[in-house]
Amino acid sequence: MTDIQASATVASVRVAGGTLRDDLRAVSIVWRRELIRFGRSKLRIITGLSQPVIYLFVLGTGLSSIVPASAGGNFNYRTFMFPGVLAMTILFTSIFSAVSIVWDREFGFLREMLVAPVRRSALITGKCLGGATVATAQGALMLVFAGFVGVPYSPVLLIELVLLMALTAFVVNALGIVIASRMEQVESFQVVMQFVVLPMFFLSGALFPLNGLPRWLSVLTRLDPLTYLVQPMRRVVFSYVDVPPDARASLAPDVTWFGWPVPVSVMVLVSIALGLAFLGVAVYQFSKPE
Amino acid sequence: MEDSGQPAIEVAGLEKRYGDLEAVRGISFSVEPGEIFGFLGPNGAGKSTTISMLCTLVRPTGGTARVDGFDVMADRTEVRRRIGLVFQDTTLDDYLTAQENLRFHAELYGVPRSIVGSRLQEVMEMVGLWDRRTHLVRTFSGGMKRRLEIARGLLHSPRVLFLDEPTVGLDPQTRSHIWDYINVLKARESITMFLTTHYMDEAEHCDRIAIIDHGEVVVIDTPAALKASVGRDRVQLRTDDDEAAIAALGERFGLEATVSEGEVCVQVVGGEEFVPRLFAELGVPIRAVSVARPTLDDVFMRYTGRTIRDAEASASERNRNNVFVRAGTRRG
Numbered sequence: 375m376t377d378i379q380a381s382a383t384v385a386s387v388r389v390a391g392g393t394l395r396d397d398l399r400a401v402s403i404v405w406r407r408e409l410i411r412f413g414r415s416k417l418r419i420i421t422g423l424s425q426p427v428i429y430l431f432v433l434g435t436g437l438s439s440i441v442p443a444s445a446g447g448n449f450n451y452r453t454f455m456f457p458g459v460l461a462m463t464i465l466f467t468s469i470f471s472a473v474s475i476v477w478d479r480e481f482g483f484l485r486e487m488l489v490a491p492v493r494r495s496a497l498i499t500g501k502c503l504g505g506a507t508v509a510t511a512q513g514a515l516m517l518v519f520a521g522f523v524g525v526p527y528s529p530v531l532l533i534e535l536v537l538l539m540a541l542t543a544f545v546v547n548a549l550g551i552v553i554a555s556r557m558e559q560v561e562s563f564q565v566v567m568q569f570v571v572l573p574m575f576f577l578s579g580a581l582f583p584l585n586g587l588p589r590w591l592s593v594l595t596r597l598d599p600l601t602y603l604v605q606p607m608r609r610v611v612f613s614y615v616d617v618p619p620d621a622r623a624s625l626a627p628d629v630t631w632f633g634w635p636v637p638v639s640v641m642v643l644v645s646i647a648l649g650l651a652f653l654g655v656a657v658y659q660f661s662k663p664e
Numbered sequence: 665m666e667d668s669g670q671p672a673i674e675v676a677g678l679e680k681r682y683g684d685l686e687a688v689r690g691i692s693f694s695v696e697p698g699e700i701f702g703f704l705g706p707n708g709a710g711k712s713t714t715i716s717m718l719c720t721l722v723r724p725t726g727g728t729a730r731v732d733g734f735d736v737m738a739d740r741t742e743v744r745r746r747i748g749l750v751f752q753d754t755t756l757d758d759y760l761t762a763q764e765n766l767r768f769h770a771e772l773y774g775v776p777r778s779i780v781g782s783r784l785q786e787v788m789e790m791v792g793l794w795d796r797r798t799h800l801v802r803t804f805s806g807g808m809k810r811r812l813e814i815a816r817g818l819l820h821s822p823r824v825l826f827l828d829e830p831t832v833g834l835d836p837q838t839r840s841h842i843w844d845y846i847n848v849l850k851a852r853e854s855i856t857m858f859l860t861t862h863y864m865d866e867a868e869h870c871d872r873i874a875i876i877d878h879g880e881v882v883v884i885d886t887p888a889a890l891k892a893s894v895g896r897d898r899v900q901l902r903t904d905d906d907e908a909a910i911a912a913l914g915e916r917f918g919l920e921a922t923v924s925e926g927e928v929c930v931q932v933v934g935g936e937e938f939v940p941r942l943f944a945e946l947g948v949p950i951r952a953v954s955v956a957r958p959t960l961d962d963v964f965m966r967y968t969g970r971t972i973r974d975a976e977a978s979a980s981e982r983n984r985n986n987v988f989v990r991a992g993t994r995r996g
Contacts, residue, residue: 410764490773
């Protein structure tokens with residue numbers, strides 16, 4: 375062990391706390407921590423890509439062979455699946471980021487954050503935005519495969535998709551933090567995957583059209599927040615590819631509320647509102663005194 | 665800068681209940697600025713609960729506590745700005761470097777950017793980790809992590825540094841190094857330190873000690889005064905004839921002696937002065953003699969009626985301490 379250094383007088387440091395500027399600094403550093411950690415885990419980035427790639431090229435190709443008739447002509451089923459797989463990437467990456475709060479609690483780092491002289495809302499917002507940024511970056515990597523499944527690399531399309539992915543990432547991160555606030559141990563992550571993430575994924579219409587479903591299933595799909603994010607992404611993609619009209623009608627039907635076709639703008643607004651509501655609940659959960 | 669005459673910590677009737685369990689039962693004390701104040705007691709005595717209340721992490725169910733003049737309930741943010749914390753369990757991010765952990769802390773505590781760099785170097789040099797600043801914390805040993813936490817706790821120049829069992833789980837050599845750092849700290853920064861420990865020998869480093877047992881403060885004083893209050897030294901003899909020695913001690917000195925582990929043991933005031941008289945007047949050949957000053961163990965025993973290790977039931981500690989006393993080493 376090294377010698378103890380005796381030197382230099384110590385300047386007293388004025389410590390801030392409570393002002394908006396302090397809170398923004400807190401948001402920023404918590405956000406940056408997420409990015410540093412993400413950038414350092416190359417393995418996580420690669421494994422995060424492998425699952426959607428398998429779904430897209432293995433499952434997508436397999437399904438193509440049995441659904442060509444309904445899809446009409448030469449339409450590629452993988453084109454249909456592409457937005458769903460983007461949503462999947464965002465969903466899984468986001469949940470993992472959000473639930474890392476439970477790891478932080480287990481390894482003590484959460485306490486370092488919670489005793490700081492900043493608002494809990496700043497910490498939670500930073501965590502949520504950090505997780506959302508990371509997930510969006512991971513999703514953006516998937517855009518590389520667009521050309522392989524018949525989706526053009528149109529800059530406007532790509533920007534629209536990134537924006538929708540960012541919104542998806544925000545909503546799922548906020549929801550994930552709410553879940554994490556109630557999770558006592560890391561082991562519960564499997565339960566969250568089984569009872570929240572997978573149902574959300576399958577009910578969103580990421581893999582199959584929300585068309586001609588039995589009533590119970592149809593109701594469930596409309597209760598899934600992810601539905602209102604997957605469908606806009608699919609609409610955007612379909613507006614850039616050549617899809618026969620009857621295929622379009624069967625693959626990307628309107629999401630309806632009691633017979634009313636919900637426009638994309640409303641779906642986006644609903645998602646923003648849901649994201650903010652989840653974030654509010656998350657802040658409340660973490661602000662409760664012991 | 666320093667507020668005149670105001671205690672660094674002032675606690676009155678503080679209590680915490682969890683349902684039926686009274687973890688802390690209305691304790692009161694105050695800590696002067698610049699003091700090292702130790703909370704000594706067995707695990708489960710209420711030390712950590714008290715520290716958590718003072719750090720605004722746990723809400724008291726009764727009483728008041730002020731840190732640097734601010735109420736831990738009403739002015740939580742003000743209290744948090746003024747305190748540094750070193751917890752029992754590590755609270756570092758293993759996947760960040762040492763430097764990144766500290767920068768994270770500096771940002772959260774709003775340390776002005778113009779001085780972060782120099783302050784960072786200063787605290788890291790103090791704990792001897794400046795050379796390792798770019799290493800990931802997961803590559804650090806337990807002792808290095810604890811030192812890094814101490815550096816981090818000081819980064820924002822707190823008025824009061826709380827150390828919850830700062831050396832628990834570390835090997836004896838590392839423990840003593842941590843104490844070296846704490847003592848340097850005391851000399852260099854005008855800072856008040858509040859620490860908890862269940863190691864008797866560590867409590868010796870404190871200016872004052874509060875012994876806490878079953879959620880209550882039993883006694884508060886300096887280590888020296890506490891030991892003086894126990895009074896008598898323990899003199900242990902090995903003789904050729906223990907029975908004759910015991911009889912002689914009774915007749916000539918009026919002392920009641922006992923035999924334990926092959927040694928005759930008496931308690932006297934001024935043990936060192938007693939030894940020459942013993943050789944002159946006992947009349948029984950003496951083969952070895954040792955004098956032990958009262959230790960904090962004796963103090964704890966006197967005020968709580970049991971040893972801290974009985975309360976802890978830690979076998980390894982007990983062995984180590986027996987060796988310590990029998991070797992005749994004096995403490996204090």
